[in-house]
Amino acid sequence: xxxxxxxxxxxxxxxxxxxxxxxxxxxxxxxxxxxxxxxxxxxxxxxxxxxxxxxxxxxxxxxxxxxxxxxxxxxxxxxxxxxxxxxxxxxxxxxxxxxxxxxxxxxxxxxxxxxxxxxxxxxxxxxxxxxxxxxxxxxxxxxxxxxxxx
Amino acid sequence: xxxxxxxxxxxxxxxxxxxxxxxxxxxxxxxxxxxxxxxxxxxxxxxxxxxxxxxxxxxxxxxxxxxxxxxxxxxxxxxxxxxxxxxxxxxxxxxxxxxxxxxxxxxxxxxxxxxxxxxxxxxxxxxxxxxxxxxxxxxxxxxxxxxxxx
DNA sequence: TATAAAGAGGTATTCTATATGAATGTTTTA
DNA sequence: TAAAACATTCATATAGAATACCTCTTTATA
Numbered sequence: 001x002x003x004x005x006x007x008x009x010x011x012x013x014x015x016x017x018x019x020x021x022x023x024x025x026x027x028x029x030x031x032x033x034x035x036x037x038x039x040x041x042x043x044x045x046x047x048x049x050x051x052x053x054x055x056x057x058x059x060x061x062x063x064x065x066x067x068x069x070x071x072x073x074x075x076x077x078x079x080x081x082x083x084x085x086x087x088x089x090x091x092x093x094x095x096x097x098x099x100x101x102x103x104x105x106x107x108x109x110x111x112x113x114x115x116x117x118x119x120x121x122x123x124x125x126x127x128x129x130x131x132x133x134x135x136x137x138x139x140x141x142x143x144x145x146x147x148x149x150x
Numbered sequence: 151x152x153x154x155x156x157x158x159x160x161x162x163x164x165x166x167x168x169x170x171x172x173x174x175x176x177x178x179x180x181x182x183x184x185x186x187x188x189x190x191x192x193x194x195x196x197x198x199x200x201x202x203x204x205x206x207x208x209x210x211x212x213x214x215x216x217x218x219x220x221x222x223x224x225x226x227x228x229x230x231x232x233x234x235x236x237x238x239x240x241x242x243x244x245x246x247x248x249x250x251x252x253x254x255x256x257x258x259x260x261x262x263x264x265x266x267x268x269x270x271x272x273x274x275x276x277x278x279x280x281x282x283x284x285x286x287x288x289x290x291x292x293x294x295x296x297x298x299x300x
Numbered sequence: 301t302a303t304a305a306a307g308a309g310g311t312a313t314t315c316t317a318t319a320t321g322a323a324t325g326t327t328t329t330a
Numbered sequence: 331t332a333a334a335a336c337a338t339t340c341a342t343a344t345a346g347a348a349t350a351c352c353t354c355t356t357t358a359t360a
Contacts (some may be wrong), residue, residue, distance in 0.1 A: 001153050001233045001264070002317095005348065009165055010238050014249070020235060034249065037349050046308065051160060057356025059326070060305040077261065083151045089158050096183065098162070103287040109225065113270035114151065120263035129255055137253040155319065176335065187320050196337065209328025210334040 007082040036075030076122030174213030226272030
């Protein structure tokens with residue numbers, strides 16, 4: 001059982017942007033701070049932009065910023081959006097070969113369990129993640145360059 | 151988000167054994183009915199035996215059978231046992247590189263969500279899976295050879 | 301208006317966990 | 331003692347994910 005690095009990176013991007021908010025950040029900058037692939041991160045950011053969690057600005061002085069306040073960004077919804085099409089078990093997918101499928105209740109139980117997984121994460125927002133207790137530590141860990149002190 | 155085929159196969163084995171109970175089944179037979187890799191299935195059965203869900207008997211006329219009544223075999227516990235060591239996100243594993251880890255609450259939230267996933271599945275037993283509404287259909291779908299009629 | 305910064309997007313390659321295959325060993329019973 | 335069945339190890343294949351590379355488009359500003 002695992003979630004993709006794609007989703008992992010998406011959460012890291014949101015954390016970074018939340019810490020720097022309202023200052024924008026660039027993909028290059030975020031990739032360097034986490035020491036992760038810039039190319040992969042580009043696709044993650046593009047997806048986050050498509051589903052409306054961030055706003056991107058092209059060109060010189062462009063960058064990425066949160067599309068709304070951290071309090072209004074739900075962690076579970078991010079994960080749900082990025083993971084909902086994943087094939088948890090073979091019978092969720094298109095080339096399912098399991099002969100039991102027509103009469104098997106497991107698929108419903110797995111769908112239910114996956115829903116509970118998402119619901120559990122939906123208790124938290126980006127603001128909770130960047131709660132005051134952690135905020136300064138995280139800014140330090142990421143060495144985030146601030147124009148105006150937080 | 152996905153569970154391994156290993157766990158998937160484990161559940162199929164349990165279903166098969168439950169349907170045939172108390173008759174034993176062989177690995178060869180189960181692999182053929184589901185049309186899946188016999189080699190992989192051997193490892194799955196071996197694991198199921200190690201963790202006590204099935205009893206295996208070697209030698210001629212040997213085979214596999216449930217270790218206890220289907221009512222006492224919990225679906226969620228099977229999944230939990232086989233998936234609990236999986237690395238859901240990078241920070242769950244040994245070569246975690248994420249600099250945020252010391253101050254990041256996400257790992258707790260993910261652990262909680264995973265726990266809820268398991269708890270959700272733990273509502274069901276093997277007996278529920280083989281409930282009378284489905285039982286005969288499943289036996290037909292698998293063309294299970296019965297010595298004594300169920 | 302030219303240039304540089306930044307994201308968009310396609311393609312190709314690499315990586316890795318999982319799955320599969322193959323071969324041999326061990327146990328049991330007819 | 332031979333056949334049936336699980337046990338165990340090692341090797342290989344595969345698919346999905348991750349990464350790299352390259353070109354295109356957009357935009358601010360010098």
